[in-house]
Amino acid sequence: MNTVPERARALYDARRTRTPIPPFTDAEPDLGMADGYAIQQELVRLLLADGDRIVGHKVGLTAAPMQKALGIDTPDYGPVLASTVYRTGDAIPLEAFISPKVEAEIVFVLGERLEGPGVTVTEARAAIAGAVAGMEIIDSRIADWRIKLADTVADLASNGAMATSSRIVPSTISTPG
Template structure:
């Protein structure tokens, strides 16, 4: 089996795991040599399968933007995956727990692109010019890999562990914000769970956009006006349970809530 066929076979395994809600062993158990490039090859095949089902991509999520997570997986760079329309919710929605395998919630700053942005060579300053606005967001991360036993290639292949996204209705122009200084408080059923600040994401969430544009640009892909960019968790991911209500309150951006059914 050549590399392309192997990528398709592994993508099909992830596709089936998503459909059946049954996790699979890590690909890196079978082949410890798998790296980031192998993971993206599998991810591309998986996205092709999902788009063939009628889904479409609204933007990108960037993960591993916090130093502790990079150290955990032994990497020095973020990763990315698609934001799928079928997995996008609005403030106050109820998300059914049985849609996922082992979901966790993360609070993030979400940007909306105002113009096309294409790497390489994109600086943080150029990215700032291209971002139109920011929104409060909650990402539900999920792993189709058994017990979250992921290494880098596993999570990259698995859409960077994307589960779902919950977006605030409020949209704030970036010109009114310094994203580094945006504070966040996460509560579950009104009780404090964690706090964070924008600078947790690569030191500046706008730098996440620059990184993404340059990384995509290496493959001839650009960010376009209207694209969403999830800039990475501001705290440690929190497991979700049926009946939970999570609210992330952001300075300047307002709040966003998700209920777990």
């Protein structure tokens, strides 16, 4: 597995079979964030070709201790796919995951589309329609969670699934000016 398409295919197969793979950074320790995003982009292409669709985006590694553990100073991000979203009352099949962990999340619901680059904080605030409570199920297709930055970025920022409440709390964020 030396090329971006080969690595993306390995993650794709691991997602499908629920069989973890060795970290890419074991064989190539110098892989970085840009490499991870290139693999992620190819993996997303494969998943979309199967009929999935992007319904949002997640930001990971926002806590300073997690960033320190991975030797970074910035969060990572990845798409949220329709096939990984569960709503109030849905059953979540545990067999869909390899090594799941759960994190409480605040999920922002956009009322209007944001496209960058160049989106300002004011524009982002204005686009938020509200928020819902969420539980992110993080999962890794990388064996034993032995991830480094390139591994988790490539693996859709360790996205497994998202369970959200159906009640949207309207935004009360006011924009300056």
